Amino acid sequence: MASEDDKLAEYKKRQKMRSIAIAVTLVVIVVLFYVATLIRLGGNVLNRPY
Amino acid sequence: MAGQGSDASLEVVGTGPERQGPAIAVDSDDFSVGPSVGEFFELMKPRVMSLVVFTALVGLVAAPGTLHPFLAGVALLLIAIGAGASGALNMWYDADIDRLMQRTAARPIPRGKVSESEALSFGVVLSVGSVLMLGVLVNWTAGALLALTIGFYIFVYTMWLKRLTPQNIVIGGAAGAFPPMIGWAAVTGGVSIESIVLFLIIFIWTPPHFWALSLYRYRDYERVGVPMLPVVAGLEETRRQILLYTLLLVPMGVVPYFIGLGGVVYGVCATVLGGIFLWLALRVRAAEEGREGDRMAKQLFLFSIFYLFMLFAVLLVENVVAKVVG
Known part of the structure; x- marks a missing residue:
């Protein structure tokens, strides 16, 4: 049976990995929206009125 | 300390x-040390997800017109996430019977690695997120079809039909048949006869595929009270139904050739593979119960996967070649 310290260490490790996964997901979503917007706007992005 | x-x-x-x-x-x-990222990923049924991505890709490539490669990749990613989300929701709802079935006992919830509430939250967030993002980033027809797929799989198949009727996988099979339509809709923004044909191939393929599996796994379903056809109507009737659906599937598999969706190579492959499918279904029908019958059913189950994969792979290659050359 794993000791309490081992369990706590594993708990923290998994929590950290989940946090990293969520952070990466959020960054990916931002990038997807950004690039997709550029693609959809195409050349019009440079021709907007000022 | x-x-x-x-x-x-x-x-x-x-x-x-x-x-x-x-x-x-x-x-x-x-x-509990809490679920790992890998265990959350397991909830998404990666093998099912890969088949969904593959069939969606074929719909995407076979559709007339073009979609920017980046948006096509986004569409596939979101379709995969939507499919994975419905897998997680299915595991959440079926956790009680998954614990009792040999085939599903090693899933993350029965193993105690992920709690039911975690699976539910994960599935809901991914479902809503994937549908909204597909709608906003690609188009709303594709987004609506993905929502329909997830809703159909969870509400119609998992919650309603699975434990109610032996026709569960006949109707519920529609959920697995939508992905090529979503891929098609991502490019064209609509639904057409060609995408409906792709839908129908998977839809009619699902019963003989699943019933072949249930012929040698029916005791699992019997134990948990899921009315799969062999449990309710017996092995003999299941074999008869497999043959009937195969007789429908074989001509349906060739239809893409006649409507111009597939070329000559596709037509030949669909005919030959359809013939083998029918031959195996006839052998299952004629097999004696017991080990021999199980072996035939297993053969048919494995071949059915190969059959669908090959049909869609040939369609994919033909359409890629046509787009590159023409």
Whole structure:
């Protein structure tokens, strides 16, 4: 049976990995929206009125 | 230090100034280290997801017109996430019977790795997120079809039909048949006869595929009270139904050739593979019950996967070549 310290260490490790996964997901979503917007706007992005 | 408390079986740590974050009880057999990222991924049924991505890709490539490669990749990613989300929701709802079935006992919830509420939250967030993002980033027809797929799989198949009728997988099979339509809609923004044909191939393929599996796994379903056809109507009737659906599937598999969706290579492959499918279904029909019957059913089950894969692979290659050359 794993000791309490081992369990706590594993708990923290998994929590950290989940946090990293969520952070990466959020960054990916931002990038997807950004690039997709550029693609959809195409050349019009440079021709907007000022 | 954790574990040095004098009385309780639970000790709260993390409340002191040297430790930040919520209290964690570690000195207990009930203490869970929490799910890993990999266990969340397992909830998404990666193997099913890969088949969904593949069929969606074929719909995407076979559709007339073009979609920017980046948006096509986004569409596939979101379709995969939507499919994975419905897998997680299916595991959440079916956790009670998954624990009792040999085929599903090793899933993350029965193993105690992921709690039911975690699976539910994960599935809901991914479902809503994938549908909204597909709608906004690609188009709303594709988004609506993905929502329909997830809703159909969870509400119609998992919650309603699966435990109610032996026709569960006949109707519920529609959920697995939508992905090529979503891929097609991502490019064209609509639904057409060609995408409906791709839908129908998977839709009609599902019953003989699943019933072949259930012929040698029916005791699992019997134990948990899921009315799969062999449990309710017997093995003989199941074999007859497999043959009937195969007789429908074989001509349906060739239809893409006649409507111009597939070329000559596709037509030949669909005919030959359809013939083998029919031959195996006839062997299953004629097989004696017991080990021999199980072996035939297993053969048919494995071939059915190969059959669908090959049909869609040939369609994919033909359409890629046509787009590159023409």
